[in-house]
Amino acid sequence: MIQSLGRYILLLRLSFRKPEKFQVYWAEVMREMVSAGIGSLGIIMIISVFIGAAVTIQTAFQLISPLIPKSVVGGITRDSMVLEFSPTISSLVLAGRIGSSMASQIGTMRVTEQIDALEIMGVNAPGYLISPKVIAGVTMFPLLVIVSILLGFAGGYIACFSSSEVTTHDFMVGLSDGFNPVIITVCMVKAVIFGFIITTICSYQGFYTKGGALEVGQSATRGVVYSCVMILMFDLIISRLFL
Template sequence: MIFYHFGEYLLLLKKVFKKPEKWKIYWKEILHEMNEIGVGSIGLIVIISTFIGAVMTMQIAFQLVSDLIPNSIIGQINRDSNILELGPTISALVLMGKVGSSISSQIGSMRVTEQIDALEIMGINAAGYLILPKIVAGVVMMPIVVIIAIFCALVGGLLGGSLTGAVSAGDYIIGIRESFKGFTMVVAMVKAVFYGFIITSVPAHKGFHVRGGALEVGQAGTRAVVIGCIAILASDYIITALLL
């Protein structure tokens, strides 16, 4: 069954990446999806990332109580943790729940109400028209969302450390600036691109092939989020193993 669904997924992607009939129509859809997927999720990502950064700072300070360890190391650990792991992965998991379920339900509803069948009868590549703009928007907007998440996590760590007295603002800023490796941001952006593809393509596949009625649409949305989260964590491991 796993290979059957994976093969079905690959065949759908083959249809999705066929040459579009009219780029002008696709471009409008891409802009719309960029607003829905990226801009519409920024508020949630800002809140979550800020609190994660604050909590991480307090936990790191609690575990590194030693006269031999400078307080600036707290900012350094928080920076690297958020850039390499927490920023991209937590953002992807959150968006999979928010955006993924929405995509699956939207396309699934169109399938059970036979709107997709009507598009195909008119000679339109339904898979490309409905899914390609979402994938492009996800791949483009996800790195931007991750950059915002990392920035908010670092600011949250600064605020959390200063307010609780876990680390002074000066020591925290020194830690953020010390021994920074630009390659860590490259790894974060590579993860973001892959996550953006997974967040949009996996739910689209589940919604596109749903059969039945409203109940099956809801079940497809649930399965899409579960499978998407597993795919994100698996790709996180693979990318980390290859690049670091």
């Protein structure tokens, strides 16, 4: 455990060494951003709309008291989406989508000697392979989370529109009532940290793959599982620190 942590930290240090040529690295960063950002947009859009709608319906179902205004449903949906569902659930899904792809890509490069080829050429392989992924992760995750929040609200609106329990007007009023900007800060901090966790853990698992195709699959699985555990752990830590 301690040995793995040490190797993880050393790998991160190597990953952020001065690049051989900034231009080549920049192109890689752009490629990874497109892959992580645009490539994940579809799944994020789908899950966010459904989560937003489901949260709204379930909240409305539980608030049956005539003493509680219906607009509270909007407020609870907003806080749930911003604080938990958009950053955390999206990151868990992205760990499966992006993380496994990163771990298996780097793992395959390891077992097919492509990483050896980079090292022979004098390229800092961790820097070339991992740093663009980390940069793409920490920049694209917050953007994806913002998209997720907005679509979650849209899902809630659709749920209100298609049912009679809460009106869309009450929902919209609830979204803006009692808004505390700190939840956006917490959300963005979570998105950046989760982006870092997924990209670094999965890259680490891929980079130290040994063996063949079977081990590449195992590395990808390990990367996703460890990322998910760390995401949930840091979710608690960040919530405790900021709220």
